[in-house]
Amino acid sequence: xxxxxxxxxxxxxxxxxxxxxxxxxxxxxxxxxxxxxxxxxxxxxxxxxxxxxxxxxxxxxxxxxxxxxxxxxxxxxxxxxxxxxxxxxxxxxxxxxxxxxxxxxxxxxxxxxxxxxxxxxxxxxxxxxxxxxxxxxxxxxxxxxxxxxxxxxxxxxxxxxxxxxxxxxxxxxxxxxxxxxxxxxxxxxxxxxxxxxxxxxxxxxxxxxxxxxxxxxxxxxxxxxxxxxxxxxxxxxxxxxxxxxxxxxxxxxxxxxxxxxxxxxxxxxxxxxxxxxxxxxxxxxxxxxxxxxxxxxxxxxxxxxxxxxxxxxxxxxxxxxxxxxxxxxxxxxxxxxxxxxxxxxxxxxxxxxxxxxxxxxxxxxxxxxxxxxxxxxxxxxxxxxxxxxxxxxxxxxxxxxxxxxxxxxxxxxxxxxxxxxxxxxxxxxxxxxxxxxxxxxxxxxxxxxxxxxxxxxxx
Ligand code: NDP
Numbered sequence: 001x002x003x004x005x006x007x008x009x010x011x012x013x014x015x016x017x018x019x020x021x022x023x024x025x026x027x028x029x030x031x032x033x034x035x036x037x038x039x040x041x042x043x044x045x046x047x048x049x050x051x052x053x054x055x056x057x058x059x060x061x062x063x064x065x066x067x068x069x070x071x072x073x074x075x076x077x078x079x080x081x082x083x084x085x086x087x088x089x090x091x092x093x094x095x096x097x098x099x100x101x102x103x104x105x106x107x108x109x110x111x112x113x114x115x116x117x118x119x120x121x122x123x124x125x126x127x128x129x130x131x132x133x134x135x136x137x138x139x140x141x142x143x144x145x146x147x148x149x150x151x152x153x154x155x156x157x158x159x160x161x162x163x164x165x166x167x168x169x170x171x172x173x174x175x176x177x178x179x180x181x182x183x184x185x186x187x188x189x190x191x192x193x194x195x196x197x198x199x200x201x202x203x204x205x206x207x208x209x210x211x212x213x214x215x216x217x218x219x220x221x222x223x224x225x226x227x228x229x230x231x232x233x234x235x236x237x238x239x240x241x242x243x244x245x246x247x248x249x250x251x252x253x254x255x256x257x258x259x260x261x262x263x264x265x266x267x268x269x270x271x272x273x274x275x276x277x278x279x280x281x282x283x284x285x286x287x288x289x290x291x292x293x294x295x296x297x298x299x300x301x302x303x304x305x306x307x308x309x310x311x312x313x314x315x316x317x318x319x320x321x322x323x324x325x326x327x328x329x330x331x332x333x334x335x336x337x338x339x340x341x342x343x344x345x346x347x348x349x350x351x352x353x354x355x356x357x358x359x360x361x362x363x364x365x366x367x368x369x370x371x372x373x374x375x376x377x378x379x380x381x382x383x384x385x386x387x388x389x390x391x392x393x394x395x396x397x398x399x400x401x402x403x404x405x406x407x408x409x410x411x412x413x414x415x416x417x418x419x420x421x422x423x424x425x426x427x428x429x430x431x432x433x434x435x436x437x438x439x440x441x442x443x444x445x446x447x448x449x450x451x452x453x454x455x456x457x458x459x
Contacts, residue, residue, distance in 0.1 A: 001122075001133075006327065008124050008134035009033040010116045010271070013041020015303030015315030016140030017100055019323045025107035027327035032132055033109050034116035034124065039100040040093070042142050042304070043312040046160045049096065050089055051183060054163075055344045057085050058190025062223070062347050069381025080191055082168045089163065117272035121298050125272070136298050136326060139286060140319065141271060143264040143304035148175070152236030155243050156258040159184065168193055169256035173245055175233060177204035179343050181261035182216065185225045186345045196226040196255070198233065198247070205343060209356040209404040211370065215388055216343070216350050216406065222385070223346065233258075266305045283307060290333045292322045300326070309336050340418040342411030347378065347385060351414035354402030354421055360392045361458035366401065367393040368454070369427070369447040375407065375440045389443040391427065395453070398426040403444070413441050 007023050009016045012035030023029040038045045060077035067075045104111055114127040123133050145158035159180050172188050174181045177199030189195040197220065203213040204220065204227075220227045235246040242254040266285040273280065278294045278301075279287040285307030292300045300322055303315030314336065321332040340353035360366040370390040378385050387407035391400055403417045420429065435442035 003122065003133045003135045005030045005032045005110070005132060005134040007031045007136045007138060008116070008132055009138045009140055010118070010124065011035060011041065011140035011142055011303070011305070012039040012100070012104075012111070013140060013142050013303065013315070014043050014312045015142075015319035016041070016138065017104060017319070018316045019138050019140065019302060019319030020109045021103055021107045022320050022323035023327045024104075024109050027323060029323075029327045031107075031109045032112060032134065033104065034112040034114060034126060036113075036115035036127070038093075038097050039104070039111070040097050044096050044100065045093055046163055048312055050093060050163045051159075051187075052344060053089060053092070054085075054187045055183065055190075055346060058187045059346045061190060061192075066378060066381040066383070069378075069383070082165075082191070086165075117270065118275055118299075119272060120275055121277075121296050134298075136300065138319075138322060139268075139271065139299065139301040139305055140303050140315070141267045141305045143307075143310065144267045145260070146263050146265040147260045148232075148262050150234055150236070152238075152243075153260065155236045155238055156260045158260055162259065165257075170194060171255050172196070172257040172259060173198065173233075173243075173253075173255040174259050174261060175199075176261035176263070177201055177206065177229075178261060178263065179205075181259075182220065183344055184259060184261060185220055185227070186223065189224045190346060194226075195224070196228065196253075198228045198231050200230065200232045202229055205350060207356075208343075208350055208352055209390065209402075210358055211388055211390060212350050212352065212404050212406045215348070215372075215386065216345060219345060219348060219385070264304065264310065266307050268305060281307065291325055291331075292318055292334075309339050311339065311341060314339055338418070338422050340414045342414060344411065347383075348387065348407050349405075349410035351405045351410035352403070353414055353418045354400070355392055356402060356404065357390065357392055358458070360394075360401050361454045364457055365395050366454050367395045367427075367450040368452045369393065369449075370451045371443050371447055373443070376438060377408070387440050387443075389440075389447070391430065391444065391447065393427045393450075398428055400425055400427055400430060407440050413444075417444060 006029040009020045020031045020033045024031040064075045064077045116124040119125045125131050147153045171194040174185050174197040185197040203217045205213045231248050233245050237244045243258050246252040268284045286301040288306050292302050302318035304310045317334050321334050324330040324332050342351040372386045372388045375387045390404040392402040433445045
């Protein structure tokens with residue numbers, strides 16, 4: 001059978017764009033791609049990129065505070081003008097979107113700026129009714145923010161909405177204690193918004209190393225976020241131009257804006273999957289094997305829609321590996337076991353690769369090399385903020401199992417630490433590396449003696 005395309009990609013985000021571009025430009029495939037929103041997807045349009053620019057915008061007050069400690073008497077951040085920032089942000093996102101479009105066009109990919117749904121194992125139907133056939137279909141539709149199912153929650157925003165606000169709220173409530181809630185609490189507080197964050201647990205960033213979580217929890221309060229642990233909203237009501245929020249403990253308060261950052265779900269609803277034999281996990285994610293192939297041989301899926309490790313660089317790697325495997329006769333799997341990540345808080349970021357202390361203890365004996373100290377730059381300015389560095393080492397093999405950093409630019413540091421750890425480096429090899437002085441990162445190669453040793457497997 002003659003197909004219109006060798007590959008049809010549904011979704012023009014990180015994973016879909018990479019797969020389409022590599023399949024077309026490097027492996028000569030005839031590729032079509034459909035995107036219902038803007039090219040670039042969550043990361044570029046309503047995620048990592050605008051978020052990080054907002055983090056930079058939000059740190060002015062912390063920076064001027066520090067500079068006052070260096071003798072810049074009277075240094076002030078001045079007034080933040082959201083409309084100026086927003087116009088620059090919009091322009092930057094439009095520029096990036098064009099870069100994505102140009103890259104696809106140069107590669108020879110046919111871009112369809114509309115929604116596509118699957119009609120059968122080799123056919124997609126576009127919103128305008130056109131049908132396209134393809135030897136392979138790649139689903140890279142991403143994820144969508146999810147709420148928690150309480151009355152009135154339609155009044156609340158999700159992270160997508162924050163990048164397109166007309167004005168900053170005076171008083172905001174953030175619900176959740178994950179990546180997005182903590183980053184946005186940092187941003188809003190930094191921009192001068194009175195920020196309340198509620199989280200049902202006892203320390204934010206579940207899944208990260210406990211010591212880093214405790215420091216992040218403390219930092220949120222120190223930068224002015226009114227962080228309330230162990231509670232959650234039960235109901236939202238509109239009251240004039242405010243939203244009245246009731247909490248579990250029976251109290252209630254009014255906010256200008258409420259934002260739910262309570263997780264994301266795979267965007268598979270309405271994709272036409274009922275017309276296929278593709279299997280879904282209970283949360284709606286597409287089930288794939290290690291080659292990103294569904295149980296239908298012609299249909300593959302990459303990125304957040306598969307709910308493996310929901311991070312942009314992972315989706316990109318999965319999309320690239322798929323294109324090389326299927327169109328380049330270069331079979332490649334993606335190793336999801338050792339993916340570094342960072343949460344962009346201020347002044348200190350949380351960054352991590354490998355096992356947490358809690359995970360390492362559950363697996364076997366572990367030596368913990370950890371240190372907390374006041375870094376030179378902020379300590380000189382009079383701040384008590386502490387940096388934390390931690391290496392987890394297998395006492396039998398001397399291999400470094402995990403690295404956790406809480407500090408300025410921790411995301412930059414963990415990227416480099418991830419290389420030796422991925423290569424199976426031992427603690428002795430870390431120690432053999434001569435320090436770069438004076439840096440905070442030198443602690444990673446100068447911690448000689450374990451801070452504690454866990455000889456027994458934790459129960
Ligand atoms: P997360 O899964 O990180 O956090 C969700 C938060 O919502 C958790 O604190 C969770 O609590 C809470 N929550 C979930 N359900 C409920 C409920 N019913 N009631 C009360 N609280 C609830 O999701 P995010 O939305 O923050 O981010 C989504 C994903 O986006 C991340 O997992 C990450 O993969 C990606 N991301 C990555 C970033 C980065 O790399 N820097 C930045 C932003 C997003 P609990 O912990 O108790 O379950």
